[in-house]
Amino acid sequence: MENTTRVKSEEMIGRIDGRLMKNKVIKGIFLTATAFTSIILIVLLYRIISQGAPYLSWDFFQNFASRRPEQAGIKAAVIGTLWMMSVVIPTAAILGVGTAIYLEEYAKKNALTRWIQMNISNLAGVPSVVFGLLGLTIFVRVFGFGNSVLAAGFTMALLVLPVVIVASQEAIRAVPNELKEASFGLGATKWQTIYRVVLPYAIPGIATGSILAFSRAIGETAPLIVVGIPTFVAFLPSGYLDSFTALPMQIYNWTSRPQVDFHNLAAAGIIILLGVLILMNSVAVWIRNRYQAR
Template sequence: MSMIRHNGNIKDIEKRRKKNMFYFSLFLFATLFGVITLAVLLVDVFIKGIPWLDWQFLNSFPSRFPERAGIKSAFYGTLWMLGLTAPIAFILGVGTALYLNEYAGDTKLKQILQININNLAGVPSIVYGLLGLGVFVRGFALGRSLIAGSLTMVLLILPIIVVASQEALKSVPSSQRNASYALGATKWQTIRRVVIPAALPNILTGTILALSRAIGETAPLIMIGALTFVAFVPGSPMDSFTVLPIQIFNWTSRPQEDFQYIAAAGIIVLLVVLLSMNGLAIYLRNKYQNKY
């Protein structure tokens, strides 16, 4: 009898081992497939784009001649977009998270707001483009300007910043709040001097990663009428504009082969901007984690 049980246990162990090996191989294959595909795409982009990436390309405006085309207006338009989107989204997002986490309590209003914010985080980006077109471009008569595009991007990334900031605020231990109250601090003093500094690394990381998504979006800006050909650097928030993804999209749609190489060079510039922002997020997170 004991021999039969022993053989049964050995068979069960062997089945579990084979099952573990199967899922390990499956997940390893999925990971390697994604990594290898990304590596192949990056190698192809760099091979095509590096020869075209020079000062003339960075300091020239778009042109119908590939050898004269550059990315200057799109690059400055992206910087303008970041400069307008970041402070508005940060203030609104963090302020909303502070209200929901610190002041709202367990009320019906909070539940309704929380459900809607979580749902908005999954809405397709083109829907925000339609909303921006109806509200900012036509409703507020801002036209096809930088500020209209920036406000549309704020709508796109605001739910992400709110959710990330809420999680950062929840990660602050209650003992720190209680210690502040025990010393006689008010609620706002506790939030300003204890809670926000402790949560700031994760808040900044979530905000910068959300902004990284914003500068890579094309559909919302196309919907509000961002131009594909801009031969000037924007000088004010009311100017027309283009950004790196739209300029790259425009070049890839051209039939001439040289424009495909210029688009690859533009992708490299966009990757540098994105990686720089991700590096800034890591630096700020480590800096404030060490401080607090």
């Protein structure tokens, strides 16, 4: 009787070929997906570099916007983006990490906290144009910053804030409870525990997540258009209330011109933008490695 219900090893061994086949097919599907993505990326990079690289010259960095393509440069946009980021990074980092610490370490785990949490996650998915409209209403009009570095910087900071908060929360949540217990067990206060145990452990995660969020602020165009950032700018800002232009605005402007030369300039601008993004991601990797080395 028992023999009828017992599994037969011969039968199972007979199925191995089929299982291995499935194994191979699945691997092939994933490989194709990766190859597809890589090829598109390579084509895109090839087009941009072959189009824009000849236009990269010292003059390109030195010149302001111009009606004549051969004289047009990207100086105002590069410097403008740096100005804007000098507002975005501290604003989003302080508000974002502060919020994350509060939600993870101080807030009671009740319905209100969960509601706030859900809204922050949802904000991360709100289209960037909406943040532009918010910035236009609050910073440009109500606070009267005009279409300045400050208005655009605050708008972009709000845009990336949800991502900074969520990334920081995840990094803080990953701190082992045993370490916090060790600190509390020695009579440390909550702040001492956060400052000396939680933050040092969480900083690689916070930095990596935040820098990726900041990269988004560098590449976003829509909020800048809504806030009213000009595209044809032949001066550098000398203060945070001055008008300016940024890299994606300049690229957007050049691509919308009819002349082919301007399209090539746009490609050159994109190369610069990509360079800045790669630089920022490298910083993220560097921070992660540096802190993990301990």
